[in-house]
Ligand SMILES: NCc1[nH]cc(CCC(=O)O)c1CC(=O)O
């Protein structure tokens with residue numbers, strides 16, 4: 114500042130002046146939230162005409178493929194840009210090596226094909242790459258005799274899983290496994306197979322979080338998982354390390370990156386955006402959703418206002434978008450204005 118007197122001295126400056134009326138608040142607002150900023154995670158299950166409510170995620174269900182197509186269509190009508198798919202694989206299709214992930218007719222691929230056949234480019238389909246919905250032990254990769262998740266052997270399988278999803282029509286491949294080197298390996302394979310425009314959104318800074326509990330119920334891996342995921346997901350104590358994770362994934366070909374969980378990690382999202390300037394997404398995870406729902410159910414807050422404020426905070430931090438189980442509800446609120 115080149116002024117002699119401080120430019121923000123009271124009473125010449127009253128920061129309440131621009132807050133006094135609604136039109137003025139609208140005029141000076143720095144960030145905005147629209148349905149295009151929302152990515153809606155959906156859980157797929159076997160069968161036809163099935164809606165299977167998830168106990169630990171009140172208001173969220175697993176849907177059979179027909180229901181998933183209907184949900185995707187609803188989302189597209191409201192201007193939601195993209196959905197994220199997660200399969201609840203039947204116990205008998207799970208195995209030690211997660212081979213079902215490579216089956217071209219697995220639940221995930223059938224859902225992708227059905228959505229793309231019905232909706233084409235009206236909505237993006239993002240698919241999770243990791244083996245936890247397919248393994249009998251619930252870990253995201255292949256394990257050795259001690260239960261340690263093997264890096265390089267897992268990456269080979271993830272490459273196959275990503276190609277399988279791309280062949281079914283996935284628009285964005287989103288590896289959530291946290292193996293080192295998987296972004297480069299998947300990008301090279303996509304290029305080699307002609308999938309030049311299939312994007313990669315890397316779960317680059319994914320933490321070993323206690324907020325994933327309800328999700329593990331949803332995909333049916335919570336009862337199976339022994340131990341934790343701390344040997345591959347990040348330590349919640351670390352921030353600088355997240356920047357190294359992101360730098361590597363960008364170098365390996367990620368089009369965008371994700372920080373996960375969301376609200377407790379807004380500092381990470383903001384640092385990633387400021388450092389690298391690429392599209393950053395945040396995953397407001399299942400435990401965060403459950404927290405808001407529990408608060409609303411206890412009569413302790415205005416659910417709609419809490420949802421919109423939370424999502425706006427991600428935008429202020431610099432996120433291009435948010436993966437949230439509240440996406441449909443929020444899009445309806447935004448449409449109402
Ligand atoms: N690859 C697993 C995966 N992909 C998305 C989530 C969590 C999402 C949520 O909690 O909403 C998880 C859980 C985990 O790492 O155990």
Ligand SMILES: [Mg+2]
Nearest residue numbers: 291292293358
């Ligand atoms: Mg990494």
